[in-house]
Amino acid sequence: MFLWKPSYVCAQQMMNMEEHDQKPYYFGITLAANNSNFKLYQAPVFLKQDSIMVVEPLKTVGFNLGLLANARLSQYFDLRFNPNLVFASKNLYYKENYPVQETDQKIESILLSFPLQIKFKSDRIGNMRVYTIAGLKYDYDLAASSRARRDDKLVKIRTSDYGYEIGAGFEFYFQSFIFSPEFKVSNGFGNVHVKDPNLRYSNVIDKLQSRMLVFSIHLEG
Numbered sequence: 001m002f003l004w005k006p007s008y009v010c011a012q013q014m015m016n017m018e019e020h021d022q023k024p025y026y027f028g029i030t031l032a033a034n035n036s037n038f039k040l041y042q043a044p045v046f047l048k049q050d051s052i053m054v055v056e057p058l059k060t061v062g063f064n065l066g067l068l069a070n071a072r073l074s075q076y077f078d079l080r081f082n083p084n085l086v087f088a089s090k091n092l093y094y095k096e097n098y099p100v101q102e103t104d105q106k107i108e109s110i111l112l113s114f115p116l117q118i119k120f121k122s123d124r125i126g127n128m129r130v131y132t133i134a135g136l137k138y139d140y141d142l143a144a145s146s147r148a149r150r151d152d153k154l155v156k157i158r159t160s161d162y163g164y165e166i167g168a169g170f171e172f173y174f175q176s177f178i179f180s181p182e183f184k185v186s187n188g189f190g191n192v193h194v195k196d197p198n199l200r201y202s203n204v205i206d207k208l209q210s211r212m213l214v215f216s217i218h219l220e221g
Contacts, residue, residue: 032066034086037090039211042205043195074171076122080116090208092205114138115135116209118134139162139210141159144156168184169216
């Protein structure tokens with residue numbers, strides 16, 4: 001008896017890059033956009049003075065360029081190293097009474113970011129899979145020292161920071177590469193604020209911790 005199978009059923013059974021899941025390691029590149037700001041803790045002196053009435057962080061948009069190295073640990077777990085060059089700006093808004101004015105302190109950063117992550121991935125569903133990531137990172141701000149030399153009135157930021165990253169994404173398998181959109185939260189643990197009691201804009205701040213949302217596109221081979 002002849003059974004007719006629709007062409008779309010055959011198309012669904014075609015698997016791209018079937019041998020890829022058995023590779024011990026592979027590499028890729030990363031293109032990303034970030035939305036960054038600070039988590040700000042006010043200093044006790046902020047409530048005792050009447051000059052600066054408001055100090056709060058502003059959210060800004062930047063971008064990342066990176067490399068990707070992925071090592072297979074087991075069927076469902078990978079170890080991933082994703083160093084990035086991050087262009088970000090974490091600005092601060094001040095509203096003052098004496099003199100009456102509003103000021104934006106622009107704190108531009110060029111970060112070398114070194115995240116090490118564990119990746120948990122699902123089984124493949126045709127040419128797609130879902131994954132989650134979690135890990136730690138170390139950031140080095142290339143612009144911190146030059147920023148301090150350029151203007152003594154700027155709020156000073158430490159060159160080094162460390163933190164955690166969590167996120168999720170999808171892998172879409174094409175014939176010769178994998179396209180992976182990913183969303184992650186990348187936050188700092190440490191206080192990056194270098195307090196200067198002689199600087200009124202710095203004196204009202206106790207701690208600054210980095211906060212970043214990142215949308216990435218990974219192209220993997």
